[in-house]
Amino acid sequence: xxxxxxxxxxxxxxxxxxxxxxxxxxxxxxxxxxxxxxxxxxxxxxxxxxxxxxxxxxxxxxxxxxxxxxxxxxxxxxxxxxxxxxxxxxxxxxxxxxxxxxxxxxxxxxxxxxxxxxxxxxxxxxxxxxxxxxxxxxxxxxxxxxxxxx
Amino acid sequence: xxxxxxxxxxxxxxxxxxxxxxxxxxxxxxxxxxxxxxxxxxxxxxxxxxxxxxxxxxxxxxxxxxxxxxxxxxxxxxxxxxxxxxxxxxxxxxxxxxxxxxxxxxxxxxxxxxxxxxxxxxxxxxxxxxxxxxxxxxxxxxxxxxxxxx
Numbered sequence: 548x549x550x551x552x553x554x555x556x557x558x559x560x561x562x563x564x565x566x567x568x569x570x571x572x573x574x575x576x577x578x579x580x581x582x583x584x585x586x587x588x589x590x591x592x593x594x595x596x597x598x599x600x601x602x603x604x605x606x607x608x609x610x611x612x613x614x615x616x617x618x619x620x621x622x623x624x625x626x627x628x629x630x631x632x633x634x635x636x637x638x639x640x641x642x643x644x645x646x647x648x649x650x651x652x653x654x655x656x657x658x659x660x661x662x663x664x665x666x667x668x669x670x671x672x673x674x675x676x677x678x679x680x681x682x683x684x685x686x687x688x689x690x691x692x693x694x695x696x697x
Numbered sequence: 698x699x700x701x702x703x704x705x706x707x708x709x710x711x712x713x714x715x716x717x718x719x720x721x722x723x724x725x726x727x728x729x730x731x732x733x734x735x736x737x738x739x740x741x742x743x744x745x746x747x748x749x750x751x752x753x754x755x756x757x758x759x760x761x762x763x764x765x766x767x768x769x770x771x772x773x774x775x776x777x778x779x780x781x782x783x784x785x786x787x788x789x790x791x792x793x794x795x796x797x798x799x800x801x802x803x804x805x806x807x808x809x810x811x812x813x814x815x816x817x818x819x820x821x822x823x824x825x826x827x828x829x830x831x832x833x834x835x836x837x838x839x840x841x842x843x844x845x846x847x
Binding site for chain 2: 569575578579581582583584585586587588589595599607608609610612613614616617620621624625626627628629630631632633634635687
């Protein structure tokens with residue numbers, strides 16, 4: 548997994564983009580199903596997935612969306628999630644390179660913490676938008692955790 | 698895990714409520730962290746959680762929210778998720794009985810499928826609202842899957 552922050556500074560500012568790339572596997576779908584008890588055949592039965600208009604078995608949307616809190620928490624350990632909106636625009640298939648992008652749209656100080664809003668998007672190859680949305684979080688600090696590979 | 702539908706009929710109608718109860722464990726938090734690569738210390742470091750105002754280690758919000766697609770897909774195998782909004786109102790701790798409730802608010806036929814909107818809520822003991830939101834899904838049929846224990 549690659550981590551990256553586009554900010555040249557170590558302190559979060561409006562418009563900063565935090566990114567991460569992930570490729571989901573069939574094993575991840577099985578692990579998700581075991582953990583959540585979600586056995587929607589769409590994610591396991593190829594014929595059923597194709598009949599529903601998918602090219603392959605789609606990765607569960609909530610699993611893909613878990614990239615957003617992961618990106619935020621990896622930069623801001625201790626971040627608390629307040630809100631998340633998710634619009635699933637296009638399916639994600641196993642083996643596809645998915646880039647999660649979280650961009651700060653609003654930052655407000657609240658005593659010793661910060662309420663930060665982010666636009667949250669996932670793209671796949673060719674810049675196809677697969678998830679669009681927005682997250683609201685409470686950050687303990689605006690100082691970003693230094694991540695490997697950035 | 699208990700499954701239940703409050704509808705006396707087998708076909709989804711507006712205002713029908715589909716419910717499910719789940720208790721999350723510490724193991725579930727570890728499994729979620731392994732699957733999503735989210736190692737937010739809030740979910741593992743009790744002192745950090747308490748300093749952030751939590752009574753115990755909170756269960757990741759997205760893990761709790763996975764109850765919604767699980768409830769919908771268990772009643773409507775093949776359901777496709779289109780949108781989900783999530784507002785995390787109160788923390789969920791391991792061992793607490795969490796009731797997921799999904800209530801049909803709008804149903805619209807689209808050729809041979811159905812676009813169904815649901816209000817999506819999770820409650821814990823004492824009726825405390827822990828997650829509030831709304832889901833939009835495409836259902837292959839309005840006929841509900843018969844579930845054990847209903």
